[in-house]
Amino acid sequence: MSEPAPLKLFNSLTRQLEVFEPVHPGEARVYSCGPTVYNYPHIGNMRAYVFADVLGRTLTWKGYKLTHVINITDVGHLTDDADAGEDKMEKMAAEKAQSIWDIAEHYKQAYWADVRALNIRQPAQWTVATDYVPAMIDFAKSIADRHCYELDSGLYFDVSTVDDYGRLARAQTDEGEGRIEAVEGKRHPADFAIWRKTPAGEKRQMEWDSPWGKGAPGWHLECSVMSGKVLGFPFDIHTGGIDHREIHHPNEIAQNQAFCCTDGLDVPANSGARIWMHNNFLVERSGKMSKSSGEFLRLQLLTDKGYHPLAYRMMCLQAHYRSELEFSWEGLGAALTRLKRLLTAARNAIDSVSDGAAYADTAFAVIHPKLAPLLEKFDAALADDLNTPVALTVLEEAVAVKKVDAGQKAALAGAMMSALGLALPEREALRIRPKTAQMDEAGIEAAMERRKAARAAKDFATSDAIREELAAKGVEVMDGDPLGWEWKL
Ligand code: AMP
Numbered sequence: 425m426s427e428p429a430p431l432k433l434f435n436s437l438t439r440q441l442e443v444f445e446p447v448h449p450g451e452a453r454v455y456s457c458g459p460t461v462y463n464y465p466h467i468g469n470m471r472a473y474v475f476a477d478v479l480g481r482t483l484t485w486k487g488y489k490l491t492h493v494i495n496i497t498d499v500g501h502l503t504d505d506a507d508a509g510e511d512k513m514e515k516m517a518a519e520k521a522q523s524i525w526d527i528a529e530h531y532k533q534a535y536w537a538d539v540r541a542l543n544i545r546q547p548a549q550w551t552v553a554t555d556y557v558p559a560m561i562d563f564a565k566s567i568a569d570r571h572c573y574e575l576d577s578g579l580y581f582d583v584s585t586v587d588d589y590g591r592l593a594r595a596q597t598d599e600g601e602g603r604i605e606a607v608e609g610k611r612h613p614a615d616f617a618i619w620r621k622t623p624a625g626e627k628r629q630m631e632w633d634s635p636w637g638k639g640a641p642g643w644h645l646e647c648s649v650m651s652g653k654v655l656g657f658p659f660d661i662h663t664g665g666i667d668h669r670e671i672h673h674p675n676e677i678a679q680n681q682a683f684c685c686t687d688g689l690d691v692p693a694n695s696g697a698r699i700w701m702h703n704n705f706l707v708e709r710s711g712k713m714s715k716s717s718g719e720f721l722r723l724q725l726l727t728d729k730g731y732h733p734l735a736y737r738m739m740c741l742q743a744h745y746r747s748e749l750e751f752s753w754e755g756l757g758a759a760l761t762r763l764k765r766l767l768t769a770a771r772n773a774i775d776s777v778s779d780g781a782a783y784a785d786t787a788f789a790v791i792h793p794k795l796a797p798l799l800e801k802f803d804a805a806l807a808d809d810l811n812t813p814v815a816l817t818v819l820e821e822a823v824a825v826k827k828v829d830a831g832q833k834a835a836l837a838g839a840m841m842s843a844l845g846l847a848l849p850e851r852e853a854l855r856i857r858p859k860t861a862q863m864d865e866a867g868i869e870a871a872m873e874r875r876k877a878a879r880a881a882k883d884f885a886t887s888d889a890i891r892e893e894l895a896a897k898g899v900e901v902m903d904g905d906p907l908g909w910e911w912k913l
């Protein structure tokens with residue numbers, strides 16, 4: 425057995441690839457910024473969690489004991505990531521005339537359904553922001569004297585009180601990139617609220633007493649507190665979408681520096697985490713993905729149109745997480761075909777798919793000279809900053825190998841699929857009925873049987889008529905499909 429490849433990850437803080445060295449030997453502690461549960465997640469949001477899941481699976485693959493935490497933001501995130509706008513949760517609750525708690529519960533459940541559908545592993549803990557408000561107040565109290573000042577609207581963090589503010593964003597400390605000074609009295613445009621007071625005469629659905637008056641915590645404070653409290657500073661890796669590199673994470677870092685009484689960011693661990701990782705965006709041809717414009721790309725919409733959710737996972741894996749990925753229906757269709765092809769070729773491996781495949785166990789079981797090098801190639805791809813596009817091609821190579829021990833081949837393919845989170849369902853499960861489909865499977869199968877009989881009897885007129893009849897109901901007959909699918913919706 426050869427040496428596994430050292431795991432290298434791209435640290436946004438240093439803008440460099442770095443060999444992963446855990447803070448606690450043998451462990452990996454990861455925090456991922458989770459969703460704000462005021463609306464359904466779009467598939468772009470879900471790319472962030474597929475990425476975090478691949479990172480987690482890779483750490484497991486490399487033999488680390490993983491502790492992954494994802495938070496649920498149910499208070500404090502404003503419509504603008506800087507301090508402008510309204511609280512997203514309060515706004516949606518007012519629009520829908522519902523309680524914030526009901527809104528949060530509904531969208532949290534919807535998000536969790538997408539998490540399951542995409543085969544994203546359950547983290548060790550989902551931290552819910554409103555459960556941590558007393559801890560947030562304690563955190564704020566401990567840094568207020570040295571790092572904050574109070575205005576009528578709340579308690580603000582003075583970014584000039586820590587070294588290297590904004591290094592993660594590579595933004596200038598003062599003018600910031602396109603920051604609007606939305607709050608009167610701020611000392612620097614980049615200063616941000618860590619506690620927002622409820623304006624006099626107003627009543628918010630969610631508000632707590634604090635030394636700075638009734639109000640709610642700032643969004644950045646939440647993540648500093650939940651990550652530090654559950655994982656301990658410094659922990660190993662903090663993840664989020666690339667938009668968080670600009671405001672949210674620099675602000676978390678400033679708070680963490682203040683809290684830990686640490687110095688500048690030449691030592692990355694002073695930021696609270698050793699490595700900060702960011703996935704790039706899923707974009708639409710027309711530009712940024714949004715929940716308000718055009719067709720709202722929810723995972724449910726993909727399923728309604730007949731695409732299995734794992735086709736979307738496949739689509740994400742086909743791109744490196746640091747590259748922008750453009751969504752298109754053709755691209756999704758191609759990903760689904762690739763998934764079907766993989767499943768067809770890897771049928772024997774399905775029983776070997778588990779949730780926590782590890783390189784060391786696999787290397788122990790897979791020693792055939794045609795297979796062992798593929799295991800190494802796969803390991804090297806994942807270790808190269810999660811190069812899933814390459815890892816996928818190696819998996820395909822592995823399932824295509826001929827004349828090898830079937831058990832070893834299945835073990836190899838199963839381990840690779842586990843590491844990528846492609847726990848393939850039964851082949852048939854990949855065929856999903858679009859909502860608009862007018863025929864059920866039994867009806868289609870019956871028509872296909874009649875057509876087969878007609879063809880056997882050389883009655884091509886009837887056979888063609890059945891084909892047309894099926895086409896009119898949205899069913900395409902696929903004679904001679906190499907994957908053996910006789911029809912598709
Ligand atoms: P939010 O619920 O808005 O806090 O976003 C949840 C996660 O999705 C964050 O990590 C964002 O950075 C990320 N995100 C938002 N839009 C996209 C997108 N189009 N592609 C990839 N990630 C995104």
Ligand code: ZN
Nearest residue numbers: 457458647672
């Ligand atoms: Zn966060």
